[in-house]
Amino acid sequence: MSSESTVFRRILGIWDGHDAGAALVEDGRVVAAVSEERFTRIKRQGGFPVHSVAEVLRLGGCGVSDIEGIAVAGQQGRLPARVFDMSYQRMDPGQVDPLSSASRAYAGYQNHIAGLPVIRRLEDWGSQFMLSRRLAHLGFQNAHLQLIDHHIAHAATAIAALETSARPALVVTMDGYGDGRSVTVWRYDTEGAHLLYAAGANASFALLYGALTRQLGFREGEEGKLTGLSARATGQRNLNLRPFLSQEKGALQLDRTRAFATLKRAHDDGVAEADLAHALQSSLEEAVVAFIKVYLRRTGLRNLAVSGGLFANVALNGRLAALDLASFAVAPAMTDQGLCVGAALQMAGQTHASPMPHIRLGSPIDGNEVDPAQIAQLLANGDVIGVARGAMEFGPRALGCRSILFDPRNPALAKRLGERLKRESFMPFGPILCDQDYNSMFDIPRARIDRSSREMTLAIPVSSEMQELAPSAIHVDGTARPQVVDENEDPWLHEVLTHFRGLTRCPMLVNTSFNRHREPIVRSGREALDSALAIGLDAVVIGGELQRFEQPPIGHQAQGAQL
Template identity: 30%
Template sequence: MTAILGISGFFHDSAAVVVVDGEIVAAAQEERFSRIKHDHHFPRQALAYCLEEAGLTTTQLDYVGFYEKPLLKFDRLLQTYVSYSPAGFRSFAKSMPQWLKQKLHLPRIIRRELKGSYRKQIIFTGHHQSHAASAFFPSPFDEAAVLTVDGVGEWSTATYGVGRGNRIDLTHELHFPHSLGLLYSAFTYYCGFNVDSDEYKLMGLAPYGEPVYADLIRKHLIDLKPDGSFRLDMKYFQYCQGLTMTSRHFDRLFGHTRRQPESEWKQHYMDMAASIQLVTEEILLNMVQHLHKMTGMKNLCLAGGVALNCVSNGRILREGPFEKIWIQPAAGDAGGALGTALFLWYQLMNESRKPVLPDAMKGCLLGPAYSTANAAEKLQSLGANFKEISESELLNKAAALLADGKIVGWMQGRMEYGPRALGCRSILGDPRRAEMQSRINQSIKFRESFRPFAPAVLEEFAGDYFKLKSRQSSSYMQFVAEVQPWLLDDPTKTDHTNQSSFQLPAVTHVDHSARLQKVDTDHNPRFAKLLSAFHQLTGCPVLINTSFNVRGEPIVCTPEEAFQCFMSTDMDVLVIEDIILIKDEQP
């Protein structure tokens, strides 16, 4: 038996993964335990969980891997400061204490966190190497083109190459400061959102605007080459030398200053979101076209934070040259922990690899689970009023409540790894009700009203409701697809403001699209059974599926957290394993 621990963090989204003989046994982000969104500290609690789930102690680990090379990252920081000095002194001075006290001493810190009992080698893989490994090795492909795109690792901001069997060969890379991820983050910042966490909000805002600034972006901000590589005009950006993402030249070019967070929305910022989204899609399409031309591969694997842009992924699937696409569900930095562990197993140890269907991620359900008995004990201590019932009764009751317009907190089985709730830590609702989107956004999630919700649809009905390639998997909410025309009152209309006339108004975005999740019994059997029960009752095989949390908090992990979220919002029903709680019956 060979046990490998993969770690990511210290910079963003800490996580831990344990792989035993090539099998992913456990994976979790530190934020789910610490309750600090995007927690960047050492993943102490996530690591403890993974070892416990695997039945291992630190002395039984054969290898420990970290997802990037800190010395190379420090080299980039120093060279950037020298290039921009003295302008970058403030940002340099702000980051130096952390580097000198902690980040340059990661081997020592890792050994200390492992209680000094791990005395074997600690291996540091490259940041984009980790992304590429997380994309290819769990995929169902024996060979595929591999593309990684994010903000920045050590120096690389994008890489591409080929994966074959048990080996990845990255042949080309784009270097900092020229970064698609940072370009998108600059617009995220300009529109009043948080960088490195709210980029998905910018994507959700884009359909409310028109890409009127796309030509300005193409002409002034970026010099795009046919192969997808590009150079940014750095006079418009401040992330190399300042504490902000954009400069005064950026404001002058677009005629407005940065939107203040939480202020009212103006059309200008919606149009900015639409413009950068369109340009991002064009850049990625150029990249994949060139990658296909260079490799001749039929399959494509994606990872890196930009791979979470499911609107772009939808266009790559529809308009790109690849027959099949597989995207790592934990595509951001958290997935680097998995990538480094798999890289050690396959590429460094030269172990054989046999792809499995649908993939090796086990539905991405790799976190903690809590039994009915455990949940009942916790709920009893909290003074909750609940009932324990059989599975069939539970499914029929939950389906009936959903059909009656109730909003259900749904906690089942192992927690999801990565940013998406996939039916184990979810808030569910009836997608046929026009008021459901605003109700969940405002009184449960406490977030912006424009934010869309994902439809979870039984796999056998997905093609009837959404335009997605029939053989393309979408179990992880990674692609946006258009809804089928019959779900719209008039598919040709250009006024998208009245969603009440859509057949599925709560999950149909204003541009007639949806970020769908196909649900099948292999990935999540109980969630599939719930959808089947809802379908039998209503004739609709679709439910709203959004993450079980409120704005600014990580997805819930434990029964206590689920109950607290249930009681502090307008959620109507809570289901934890075989337990059901009704809000009106609580003391």
């Protein structure tokens, strides 16, 4: 996993598959990153991210002539999509059933045929040609273009999530597949990353998870609903998937066809969907944790960082966080959204890249801050408030800049908002709390998960005190996805939480992303206002302005159930 010896000062990172986006890295530091879906308003938008490219250049205060290097994620099997960009969403394997004949054919091409030396050379030449034409149309003329391997880009995002003190580290990537691989394991140290293990699409646990997600009626990209559902297993039927999902001496073993056939047959026989989800989730956790423990033992490393779509699974991440580790980090944009960042960081070189301190890397909404005491009082009174302020977050989570906030003490409030958001009843909300309150609310030491505890990337056990204080922020299995707010990172949000605690003795709020059902998170103030009205929020903060609505339809109707 080496990068070219030339060091480029300004690098544009691009990913042109599903969840397309662009990033700008300057002197090894990520200064801007956005996803194309935020501009087109089409969730998981694929294709060349023309809007994102323009936006990161604007945010970085530079023009096309200032870019010295362009790193594009994806080497093997990408040419068909790049040639037929206009029909990309119909042909991309991420948009169809991963076990369908079309998906199998495309997977076969990407993972086998495209890896043949002659085809690979054709792929490389064709991708370089198509991308160069597209970039030239945007005005890029002299920048050096480099294609970056899919899993190397994922690994780079995991490395960027590590604190400097958390190195050397074991780095693991797992996803559906990309560039012929679905799994990689690396040792990362001061000399770079060294590959320890890799496996192709035949070992993709993520494809199996996606197949069951669709079998149960959810859409591609909604695998998190399967995770939420799994905690509600009835226990009436125990399915044994262990013969199909396992690891043997550090090699993953997966019979995806037989495993899915077992699940489908059980579904057809009327087995509860929660039991099916639990069977797969528990088997997945057991196999992946055992697999990673093998490499932790072999290397003697106690720092772990992960990336790739499989690690969007917060329950799995919670299991990993419980291991005896010095530190554990999940790449904040662990799905393919993060590939644009990873590609640029890889081109910058691991020895030149800096840890990514935060994910507020997108389009800003400026303005003086609204009085935090006023916001806390409204929340304590039962208002549900949308917040769109400062720079937009990059990745799948909203962390207080494009969020909806409400009181976690009131289950009726959570239920009503969930209905307005068309959110399944089994999907939990997540808590946001100040750093000084973490230790009394959660059981895993914060020092181990410092970075990930700030980004809602893992579900961990809560204390009995939290169960009493904040029932709306806890899942039925007694876990929650925390976002811990440090005062120096977001003073305004920290102050809102501090005032709310003073008013209610509850040290947290519920934070959920600011978007309508199956829409991307809001980007602009106009989108925030439109979504607030459509959802029926009680109030919205846009930049430095607070707007309350005359007939608050959520908090007002739930007031009678206030705890």
